[in-house]
Amino acid sequence: MFSPHGPSLRELAIQALSSVERGYDLLAPKFEHTPFRTPAPVLDATAAALRPFGPFERGLDVCCGTGAGVNVLRPLCRERITGVDFSSGMLAQARRTHQDATWVRADARALPFTGAFDLAVTFGAMGHFLPAERPALFAGVHRALRPGGLFAFPIGAPPPVTSARYWALQGFDLAMRVRNAVWRPPFVMYYGTGWPRAVSDDLAAAGFTVTAVPLPALGRREDGSPRGRLLLARRP
Numbered sequence: 644m645f646s647p648h649g650p651s652l653r654e655l656a657i658q659a660l661s662s663v664e665r666g667y668d669l670l671a672p673k674f675e676h677t678p679f680r681t682p683a684p685v686l687d688a689t690a691a692a693l694r695p696f697g698p699f700e701r702g703l704d705v706c707c708g709t710g711a712g713v714n715v716l717r718p719l720c721r722e723r724i725t726g727v728d729f730s731s732g733m734l735a736q737a738r739r740t741h742q743d744a745t746w747v748r749a750d751a752r753a754l755p756f757t758g759a760f761d762l763a764v765t766f767g768a769m770g771h772f773l774p775a776e777r778p779a780l781f782a783g784v785h786r787a788l789r790p791g792g793l794f795a796f797p798i799g800a801p802p803p804v805t806s807a808r809y810w811a812l813q814g815f816d817l818a819m820r821v822r823n824a825v826w827r828p829p830f831v832m833y834y835g836t837g838w839p840r841a842v843s844d845d846l847a848a849a850g851f852t853v854t855a856v857p858l859p860a861l862g863r864r865e866d867g868s869p870r871g872r873l874l875l876a877r878r879p
């Protein structure tokens with residue numbers, strides 16, 4: 644699962660017993676060598692699907708981590724690119740790799756931007772927000788965009804209940820709930836709370852007009868439906 648440059652099991656255990664912010668601070672130096680970094684095929688598929696909607700002026704990567712989304716934003720945006728994350732460790736790595744972007748430390752549930760961006764993206768972070776936290780997250784992105792701005796992110800189709808993957812994700816979420824019931828600080832990361840329907844409804848409730856396009860490069864499920872879609876939430 645991890646390359647030889649990735650974290651050891653002991654390091655992962657310590658991270659898992661920390662808060663989300665502290666956990667990512669600890670993981671940051673080795674994050675690029677973990678499967679938690681959004682893989683290139685997902686970034687490439689997102690960039691390809693967004694191209695017909697561009698070009699854009701200013702771009703924002705929400706929960707940017709070490710900066711995976713910058714490579715999506717750079718060819719699409721004509722002006723400055725900004726990444727926002729609450730882990731200073733992750734931001735330090737991002738700053739080192741992408742010196743041409745602006746890096747802001749902030750909690751995505753209280754984004755400090757108003758009418759500043761034409762395109763916002765996010766990758767690999769939706770599971771860190773409880774359903775009850777999504778309204779604040781989406782309201783902040785809505786406020787950060789100019790009228791007509793677009794918030795886009797890839798989202799996987801829910802696996803069928805009969806698949807091993809479905810039960811593996813349920814097992815992960817159950818372990819996380821037990822961990823959070825007995826240990827403080829909590830580490831919020833759930834797979835089963837952010838399926839497309841629920842997320843789209845929350846985006847619409849935040850004032851976005853929501854559509855989706857398939858990401859065919861990510862493959863198809865047995866029934867022929869796309870494994871991944873790009874959610875497109877436009878601020879009217």
Ligand SMILES: C[S@@+](CC[C@H](N)C(=O)[O-])C[C@H]1O[C@@H](n2cnc3c(N)ncnc32)[C@H](O)[C@@H]1O
Nearest residue numbers: 680681706707708711728729730750751766767
């Ligand atoms: C799995 S990493 C993904 C990083 C990057 N977007 C990528 O795709 O490689 C999740 C990131 O979300 C950030 N994060 C989680 N909750 C956050 C919050 N409430 N505010 C800001 N950043 C948050 C973490 O610090 C971490 O950098």
